Amino acid sequence: MEERDLTSLKNKYDIVGNDPALNYALDIALKVAPADDLTVMITGESGVGKDIIPKIIHQNSPRRSGKYLAINCGAIAEGTVDSELFGHEKGAFTGAIEMRKGYFExxxxxxLFLDEVGELPLATQAKLLRVLQSGEFIRVGSAKVLKTNVRVVVATNRNLMHLVSHGKFREDLYYRVSSVHIDLPPLRERREDIHLLFRKFSSDITEKYFRTGVMLTEDAVVLLKKYRWPGNVRQLRSVAESISMLETAKAAPGKGRVVIDAMTLANYLPREEGNTLPVLSDHGSQSSMSEDEKEMFIKILLTLKQKVDALESVVYGGKQPVSVTPSLPAASEFVMAPQAQDLREDPDEQIDEEPARKEAEDDTKTIADMKDDLIVAALRKYGSKKAAAEALGISERTIYRKLKQLGIK
Ligand SMILES: Nc1ncnc2c1ncn2[C@@H]1O[C@H](COP(=O)(O)OP(=O)(O)O)[C@@H](O)[C@H]1O
Ligand SMILES: [Mg+2]
Structure with a gap:
């Protein structure tokens, strides 16, 4: 397919990405669309974007003026699936008060798009094979053979061959539906598309809600691309939308885009089992860190340290402005192993003696005492439980409990 056709197809269906495997899938979909008696099988993990393919096939086929129905086979109760697909006669079973046409009719x-086709019970699979081969089907509770002319596209996130070998999917049906196979690879195998997709989902939402746009730092982009994305594009969409709504909630309009660093992004990526940081999950927990990962890791630790410094300044009354989401220093700054002072916003700032004296005194304090101090200091500084809780990254409830415990009103 010509590059131009591909681009216009993507525009028409709101598809973002340039990965060769995605382009290949779209190309095959357009090529098989006109041969409207061919069954097509779409495979790929959940959330990779399977749903759009059967629509493209339908709308680019001679059937485009006919009906398009998408059915999730996994969502139909096992007892009613035959009646849903093939219909039933009046009185076929309790509750069948009227004749009902099925989706095939x-x-x-x-x-007809049969999503999660691997979930169909074996008895229904036999009926599906029949209608695919001859167009014939029978309504539940009837003996009359009816005919229909339907093109079927199936999708599955399961390995159908595996189901076949376990006797859960009919082998003959497998060969019948898999004559044309379109596979969509998981998002983690389309790394170059990840940032593109993030920007699309983010700008869709900020435009819709008149929000300030967001911009990822370089480190955040590295993390975005390294993350395993078990929920694929669906998960990326939800992360991009949450960040774009939540992180811009307090942004003053017209002040430029809200910068999202790796730490902030990491808060939106669920940890996966056996991994402490999403960034480390790429090659499994056995392997050692790559240079990129090490750098990221160090930056995250440094950002954490900055946060601690900033919070200390609240407790000890330092003059530097408190920023709970400091931006990451540029990579080059790490080469020289900076001292803590170098990370302050104003390195020339006078360090007064007060904090030093306090620090000595604090040596005898327990961590718990310091935590109490921190909460009280943040409350003084911010004047409200809500603001203090936000600055400390703890819940308002925790503050409330603490105050009660300390007997402070
Ligand atoms: N290449 C893409 N460009 C834009 N949006 C996409 C793309 N791939 C997937 N999506 C979006 O991701 C979400 C999940 O896709 P979906 O087709 O429902 O996944 P699947 O059917 O494979 O589980 C949908 O909101 C879909 O619009
Ligand atoms: Mg789907």
Whole structure:
């Protein structure tokens, strides 16, 4: 397919990405669309973007003026699946007060998308094979053979061959539906598309809600690309949308985009089992860190340290402005192993003696005491439980409990 056609297809269907495997999938979809008796099988993990393919196939086929129905086979109760797909006669079972057409009858002349086809019970699979081979089907509770002319596209996030070998999917049906196979690779195998997709989902939402846009730091982009994305594009979309709504909630309009650093992003990425940081999950927990990962790791630790410094300044009354989400220093600054002071916003700032004296005194304090001090100091500084809780990154409830415990009103 020509580059131009591909671009216009993506524009039309709001598809973002340039990965060769994605382009290949779209190309195959367009090529098989006109051959409207061919069944197509789409595979790929959950959230990779399978849903759009059958729509493209339908709308670019001679059936485009016919019906398009998408059915999630995994969402139908096992007892009613035959009746849903093939219909039933009045009185076929308790509750069948009227004759009802099934999807195969409804979609006559059109396209039926059977999502999660691997979930169909074996008895239904036999009926599906029959209708695919001959167009024939029977309504539940009837003996009359009816005919329909439906193109079927199936999708699955399971390994159907594996189901076949375990007797859970009919082998003959497998060969019938898999004559054309379109596979969408997981997002982690399309790294170059990840940032593009993030920007798309983020700008969609900020435009819709008139929010300030967001911009990822270089480190955040590295993390975004390294993360394993078990929920694929669906998960990326939800992360991009949450960040774009939540992180811009307090941004003053017209002040430029809100900068999202790796630490902030990491808060939105669920930890995966066996991994402490999402960034380390790429090659499994056995392997050692790559240089990139090490650098990221160090930066995250440094950002944490900056936060601690900033919070200390609240406790000890330092004059430097408190920023709870400091931006990361540029990579080059790490080469020289900076002292803590070098990370302050104003290195020339006078360090007064007061904090030093306090520090000595604090040596005898327990961590718990310091935590109490921190909460009280943050409350003084911010004047409200809510603001203090936000600055400390703890819940308002924790503050409330602490105050009660300390007997402070
Ligand atoms: N290449 C893409 N460009 C834009 N949005 C995409 C892309 N791939 C997936 N999406 C979006 O991601 C979400 C999940 O896709 P979906 O097709 O429902 O996944 P699947 O059916 O494979 O589980 C949807 O909101 C979809 O619009
Ligand atoms: Mg789907």
């Amino acid at each position: 409804e979609a006559d002349g059109g396209t």
